[in-house]
Amino acid sequence: MELLRNAVRPYAWGSRTAIPELLGSPVPAPHPQAELWLGAHPADPSVLMHADGAQTSLLEALRTDPYRHLGTRCAQRWGGRLPFLLKVLAAEEPLSLQAHPSAEQAAEGFAREEGRGVPRDAPERNYVDPSHKPELICALTELQALAGFRDPRRTVELLKALDVPALQPYRAMLAAEPNADGLRTLFTTWITMPETAMKAVLPGTLDACVALLRRDGVCGGDFRTPRGGDFRTPRGGDFRTECRVILELAETYPGDVGVLAALLLNHVVLASGEAMYLPAGNLHTYLRGTGVEISANSDNVLRGGLTSKHIDVPELLRVLDFSYGALPVQRGERVGLHETAYRTLAEEFQLTRLEWADGESTPVCLHSRWPQILLCTQGSAQLHSLDGGSVTVRRGGSVWLAAADPDVTLCPGPGPVQLFRALPGLAPLPAHPGPSSGSE
Numbered sequence: 143m144e145l146l147r148n149a150v151r152p153y154a155w156g157s158r159t160a161i162p163e164l165l166g167s168p169v170p171a172p173h174p175q176a177e178l179w180l181g182a183h184p185a186d187p188s189v190l191m192h193a194d195g196a197q198t199s200l201l202e203a204l205r206t207d208p209y210r211h212l213g214t215r216c217a218q219r220w221g222g223r224l225p226f227l228l229k230v231l232a233a234e235e236p237l238s239l240q241a242h243p244s245a246e247q248a249a250e251g252f253a254r255e256e257g258r259g260v261p262r263d264a265p266e267r268n269y270v271d272p273s274h275k276p277e278l279i280c281a282l283t284e285l286q287a288l289a290g291f292r293d294p295r296r297t298v299e300l301l302k303a304l305d306v307p308a309l310q311p312y313r314a315m316l317a318a319e320p321n322a323d324g325l326r327t328l329f330t331t332w333i334t335m336p337e338t339a340m341k342a343v344l345p346g347t348l349d350a351c352v353a354l355l356r357r358d359g360v361c362g363g364d365f366r367t368p369r370g371g372d373f374r375t376p377r378g379g380d381f382r383t384e385c386r387v388i389l390e391l392a393e394t395y396p397g398d399v400g401v402l403a404a405l406l407l408n409h410v411v412l413a414s415g416e417a418m419y420l421p422a423g424n425l426h427t428y429l430r431g432t433g434v435e436i437s438a439n440s441d442n443v444l445r446g447g448l449t450s451k452h453i454d455v456p457e458l459l460r461v462l463d464f465s466y467g468a469l470p471v472q473r474g475e476r477v478g479l480h481e482t483a484y485r486t487l488a489e490e491f492q493l494t495r496l497e498w499a500d501g502e503s504t505p506v507c508l509h510s511r512w513p514q515i516l517l518c519t520q521g522s523a524q525l526h527s528l529d530g531g532s533v534t535v536r537r538g539g540s541v542w543l544a545a546a547d548p549d550v551t552l553c554p555g556p557g558p559v560q561l562f563r564a565l566p567g568l569a570p571l572p573a574h575p576g577p578s579s580g581s582e
């Protein structure tokens with residue numbers, strides 16, 4: 143059981159306040175702080191802070207003693223690597239429009255680029271490791287995203303509402319085939335569009351978004367996220383949010399083909415504590431907000447726009463999943479009196495949230511046997527190990543629990559207290575007989 147020191151990634155889309163506030167550093171930071179990485183990714187591994195003042199890279203510690211840190215099953219299954227990467231992600235501006243490969247696609251793509259001799263740090267390299275990268279994001283603040291293709295019939299309605307003559311052929315294309323094939327055709331047409339063709343479509347589309355927002359009557363009234371419904375997708379004829387998103391994207395990435403492509407995607411709003419799972423092939427981007435993200439320990443990203451980074455459209459098209467419909471929003475499942483789990487099919491990771499309201503103080507026992515990271519996002523907590531060791535973790539702080547460490551008792555400080563717990567998906571979590579908030 144050791145406290146962790148973690149690296150901050152300064153991508154340009156990052157917030158200057160959210161991560162510094164969490165870490166208790168000066169706000170605003172002089173540069174964007176986009177992601178805090180907790181784990182053992184070779185590009186930026188966390189550091190173990192030992193009680194005697196010594197420090198070891200977690201990556202190095204895993205190399206030296208994989209069985210102690212990961213446990214036999216995990217060490218063998220993932221060849222001595224930590225299977226997950228935990229992040230705090232703080233977006234001030236939209237991220238690139240992206241998708242991640244499946245396990246087979248990643249293995250094949252990695253081997254192909256290795257075979258062609260593309261250096262692993264080359265900007266045009268797509269597959270930096272042979273792993274897939276399913277991911278789950280849990281909102282800490284309201285988090286807005288575009289994720290997955292919207293029902294194409296609904297997109298036809300959106301294009302009708304915009305009523306742009308230059309968009310008419312594309313609307314007809316999708317209306318004739320309102321399914322995954324139609325989406326593939328239209329998305330491929332747009333994403334591969336020559337600049338001249340795009341200049342004929344994009345300005346009119348943006349004007350139409352402005353006009354729709356100004357229009358009274360039909361489109362009047364503010365967009366409200368439907369609560370209690372199954373999905374975070376607006377009903378009825380109101381496309382104000384979609385128009386706002388398109389205009390914001392065009393402002394940040396003028397002339398970018400991703401702006402048009404964004405017309406096809408679901409707009410998702412996660413409230414604090416709500417999560418969304420993004421399987422392989424799901425086209426997505428986060429627009430704004432702060433969340434805790436957990437993914438397989440990979441950096442394989444295929445980009446299609448909204449970025450100055452390398453874009454590889456043919457490769458993106460190879461991995462994209464054109465199935466459509468709103469993505470389910472997870473509220474988690476109770477697995478303990480103070481613990482809620484976000485379950486996915488990924489065997490590399492699972493994420494739980496531990497919470498105590500003000501005045502609650504019941505300790506929780508955390509069984510070891512699996513490698514785990516605890517991240518405190520509110521209040522503080524003390525961890526007592528059965529061998530007598532103890533550490534205090536405060537907001538922004540994190541702890542590494544090795545598989546061979548003894549069990550730990552987690553005692554919340556003065557409330558409210560919140561921690562996230564990352565562990566392999568293979569690790570069994572008990573189902574709690576108490577009331578479950580369920581998942582939508």
Ligand SMILES: [Zn+2]
Nearest residue numbers: 240242277426
């Ligand atoms: Zn992603």
